[in-house]
Amino acid sequence: MTILANKTDLVRAGSGTWQDQMKWAIRDLRGLRDALGLAAEGGLQLAAEAEFPVFAPLPYLARINSGDLGDPLLRQVWPSGNEMESPGHFSTDPLGESDATTSSGMLQKYQGRVLLVTTGACAVHCRYCFRRHFPYEQSPKSVVQWEPTLAKIAADESVEEVILSGGDPLTIVDHSLDSLVSRIDEIAHVKRIRFHTRLPIMIPQRVTDAFLGILANARSQMIVVIHANHANELDLLVEQALSKIANSGAMLLNQAVLLRGVNDSLGSLKDLSERLLSCRVLPYYLHQLDPVNGAAHFEVDVKQGLQLITELRSCLPGYAVPRYVQELRGEPNKTVLA
Numbered sequence: 001m002t003i004l005a006n007k008t009d010l011v012r013a014g015s016g017t018w019q020d021q022m023k024w025a026i027r028d029l030r031g032l033r034d035a036l037g038l039a040a041e042g043g044l045q046l047a048a049e050a051e052f053p054v055f056a057p058l059p060y061l062a063r064i065n066s067g068d069l070g071d072p073l074l075r076q077v078w079p080s081g082n083e084m085e086s087p088g089h090f091s092t093d094p095l096g097e098s099d100a101t102t103s104s105g106m107l108q109k110y111q112g113r114v115l116l117v118t119t120g121a122c123a124v125h126c127r128y129c130f131r132r133h134f135p136y137e138q139s140p141k142s143v144v145q146w147e148p149t150l151a152k153i154a155a156d157e158s159v160e161e162v163i164l165s166g167g168d169p170l171t172i173v174d175h176s177l178d179s180l181v182s183r184i185d186e187i188a189h190v191k192r193i194r195f196h197t198r199l200p201i202m203i204p205q206r207v208t209d210a211f212l213g214i215l216a217n218a219r220s221q222m223i224v225v226i227h228a229n230h231a232n233e234l235d236l237l238v239e240q241a242l243s244k245i246a247n248s249g250a251m252l253l254n255q256a257v258l259l260r261g262v263n264d265s266l267g268s269l270k271d272l273s274e275r276l277l278s279c280r281v282l283p284y285y286l287h288q289l290d291p292v293n294g295a296a297h298f299e300v301d302v303k304q305g306l307q308l309i310t311e312l313r314s315c316l317p318g319y320a321v322p323r324y325v326q327e328l329r330g331e332p333n334k335t336v337l338a
């Protein structure tokens with residue numbers, strides 16, 4: 001299948017530590033084109049790249065078919081001139097997260113749960129990212145800086161679940177992540193700690209023994225919510241990494257985004273659910289795209305999404321059909337569409 005033009009990169013995709021892979025990631029359009037044998041789109045594509053730079057790690061690129069501009073994995077990281085057009089209902093803060101920020105780095109949108117924006121760093125720049133314009137610089141950078149927020153969580157007994165998000169919380173090195181998780185785990189009324197991460201998919205080497213120790217040793221129930229949109233993202237290395245997470249005792253869920261040209265067909269959604277189950281991951285959510293500036297070309301009509309879910313129900317067991325949800329600005333919970 002693959003295939004990076006550069007042999008050195010091919011070898012590197014399955015080697016090194018996760019930090020090596022972060023260093024070796026392709027960070028510009030020219031690098032992406034060279035690695036995958038692709039042609040340029042033209043001037044607007046450079047403008048799209050300037051708005052949101054390319055970041056794509058080698059283990060992910062190694063799953064892309066060389067020279068295929070329609071590859072569903074490529075589309076997720078490929079800057080397109082279409083990003084420069086945004087209809088009126090698209091914005092830089094589609095979920096109104098700036099209104100939900102209750103303390104530096106902490107968002108509370110839902111009863112009983114708080115979300116910590118632990119970092120602005122990710123192991124990939126997804127072109128449809130709803131936080132591509134988020135003011136990450138306002139978030140704390142160390143456990144010491146998190147202390148005032150942790151004190152607020154400790155003082156609010158209604159908080160039963162803490163979600164570590166970002167960016168991607170697994171870009172934080174293990175010893176710092178361990179310190180933060182341990183501090184949260186000490187708060188007696190916190191019952192669950194949830195990671196929202198795409199790193200086990202992008203760089204499976206990130207599932208280190210130290211991270212598995214964090215999952216296995218916590219008092220709280222640990223939940224790892226990964227983000228895969230297409231079955232081709234889940235190769236053997238990813239499957240092995242996910243299996244280790246499942247063996248640690250953590251619950252493993254997936255959230256996908258319904259994306260035009262990536263997974264907007266019955267076949268691709270069915271394959272994704274089946275592949276997730278074979279990797280011991282429950283297909284939990286299928287999100288309607290958040291209308292963020294730059295992502296309009298990925299939008300799938302809700303009517304089509306509902307039809308796809310109906311068709312999925314006819315060929316998969318109920319537990320393999322994700323909940324089709326939409327997050328609406330100001331709503332107290334996600335809207336379940338199907």
Ligand code: SF4
Pocket residue numbers: 122123124125126128129130131132166167168198227
């Ligand atoms: S991994 Fe998540 S937060 Fe990071 S760029 Fe992709 S969608 Fe955005």
